[in-house]
Amino acid sequence: MKVHIETMGCQMNVLDSEILRSLLASAGMELVDDALSADVLLYNTCSVRDQAENKVHSHLGRACGKKANGREIVIGVLGCMAQRFGTELIKRHRGVDIVAGPGQLGRLVELIQLVTDGQGPQVALDSSRNKTHADDVVEFLDHYRDPNRCHLPGQAYVRIMRGCDKFCTYCIVPYVRGPERSRPPDDIIEEVRRLVDAGVTQVTLLGQTVNSYHSGSTGLADLLSRLDTVAGLKRVRFVTSYPGDFDRAIFQAMRDLPKACEYLHIPAQSGSDNMLRAMGRRYSRGEYDDLIAAARQTVPGIAIVGDFIVGFPGETQADFDASADLIRQSGYRNSYIFKYSPRPGTTGAKRLADDIPEDVKRSRNRELLAVQQEVSLADNRALTGQTVEILVEGPSPRANRQPNSQNQLVGRTRTDHIVVFDGAKNLAGQYANVKITNATALTLFGQL
Numbered sequence: 001m002k003v004h005i006e007t008m009g010c011q012m013n014v015l016d017s018e019i020l021r022s023l024l025a026s027a028g029m030e031l032v033d034d035a036l037s038a039d040v041l042l043y044n045t046c047s048v049r050d051q052a053e054n055k056v057h058s059h060l061g062r063a064c065g066k067k068a069n070g071r072e073i074v075i076g077v078l079g080c081m082a083q084r085f086g087t088e089l090i091k092r093h094r095g096v097d098i099v100a101g102p103g104q105l106g107r108l109v110e111l112i113q114l115v116t117d118g119q120g121p122q123v124a125l126d127s128s129r130n131k132t133h134a135d136d137v138v139e140f141l142d143h144y145r146d147p148n149r150c151h152l153p154g155q156a157y158v159r160i161m162r163g164c165d166k167f168c169t170y171c172i173v174p175y176v177r178g179p180e181r182s183r184p185p186d187d188i189i190e191e192v193r194r195l196v197d198a199g200v201t202q203v204t205l206l207g208q209t210v211n212s213y214h215s216g217s218t219g220l221a222d223l224l225s226r227l228d229t230v231a232g233l234k235r236v237r238f239v240t241s242y243p244g245d246f247d248r249a250i251f252q253a254m255r256d257l258p259k260a261c262e263y264l265h266i267p268a269q270s271g272s273d274n275m276l277r278a279m280g281r282r283y284s285r286g287e288y289d290d291l292i293a294a295a296r297q298t299v300p301g302i303a304i305v306g307d308f309i310v311g312f313p314g315e316t317q318a319d320f321d322a323s324a325d326l327i328r329q330s331g332y333r334n335s336y337i338f339k340y341s342p343r344p345g346t347t348g349a350k351r352l353a354d355d356i357p358e359d360v361k362r363s364r365n366r367e368l369l370a371v372q373q374e375v376s377l378a379d380n381r382a383l384t385g386q387t388v389e390i391l392v393e394g395p396s397p398r399a400n401r402q403p404n405s406q407n408q409l410v411g412r413t414r415t416d417h418i419v420v421f422d423g424a425k426n427l428a429g430q431y432a433n434v435k436i437t438n439a440t441a442l443t444l445f446g447q448l
């Protein structure tokens with residue numbers, strides 16, 4: 001049986017799809033890149049923004065249309081949208097056979113089997129927010145991921161926790177991914193050892209609020225210390241951090257542990273206290289400023305990446321200006337900037353009118369991006385003339401598009417700066433020293 005998986009959304013979904021590929025392959029199924037040749041089409045979905053959901057609805061519309069016209073195919077919706085919509089997906093798209101929430105992916109072989117045996121559509125959802133780590137059907141599978149199915153050569157995502165307890169008023173994640181639950185540290189170390197044995201040298205620890213990681217007496221700083229002792233591992237990163245309750249021992253670990261990278265993704269979402277309160281973020285602008293100052297003071301050369309929402313209900317020009325000011329002041333290496341869209345089921349959607357006109361959201365989005373570009377360009381230019389160590393990912397995306405760029409490779413520094421340079425393709429997964437010769441806001445260019 002040939003299976004094609006389309007993955008949307010965050011790194012958690014990328015990791016879940018990698019685990020699924022291993023699971024399906026070990027059950028004798030063939031994973032194919034070409035959706036047209038597949039017998040089973042799986043969509044691993046994201047509910048964070050309505051745009052992401054609309055994309056899945058149109059994929060499903062097309063796939064179900066082909067099925068109605070006689071193509072024999074099993075169609076499955078997995079992940080956050082499956083959890084959010086449940087059986088409604090089957091009613092809305094006649095032809096969907098499987099709906100499986102994020103904690104149910106370990107049952108996928110069984111669900112596909114039931115459908116092909118003629119048992120009709122299958123729905124497997126996570127039942128409640130009273131879950132513990134042991135309830136995650138897919139969790140035990142993390143150990144058995146085939147390292148050859150990792151997203152990039154020599155690199156792997158490693159989940160250290162699931163879910164979220166913060167309930168920011170705009171966010172659907174706590175409803176679809178359940179409560180915060182951390183994996184036991186021994187399991188994580190064991191998984192990393194297996195990955196390193198298979199050639200991985202860089203791991204990125206994943207959690208929705210990764211700095212809240214806590215298993216027994218082990219916090220994130222302790223986990224970083226333990227990972228630092230894994231022979232053969234060279235780099236450890238962690239994403240995404242929540243600015244409230246940030247344990248400063250994590251910064252000390254980043255400073256002192258050779259394998260902990262100087263990189264922090266820590267979404268502010270807004271620079272205005274009014275907006276932070278309305279968003280249900282549990283910190284003030286002043287506390288966020290202090291946190292960034294402590295990070296810069298403790299960890300030399302740290303790169304900080306932010307997230308912002310523009311056009312949140314009630315956002316005034318002054319609130320927006322405070323976000324632009326925060327970007328300038330914090331010197332972010334990069335920011336992910338999004339227009340607010342209400343997510344059904346969240347407190348924001350229930351209680352706050354989506355009162356900022358779309359054209360204002362668009363122009364604020366553009367304006368904030370432009371401010372970030374200026375800051376990113378200054379940050380990148382500061383690296384010109386320096387020699388940096390990069391982990392090579394493989395051919396640059398430009399290599400296929402431009403005739404004189406065939407030898408272009410892309411890699412990343414410890415601080416996650418993107419570097420493009422000419423080199424041999426077999427450097428993928430290796431470390432290389434590159435002298436930076438030129439910089440744009442997004443990319444550094446250099447020579448081996």
Ligand code: SF4
Pocket residue numbers: 164165166167168171172173174208209242
């Ligand atoms: S911290 Fe807030 S934005 Fe992040 S996943 Fe939790 S609820 Fe969503």
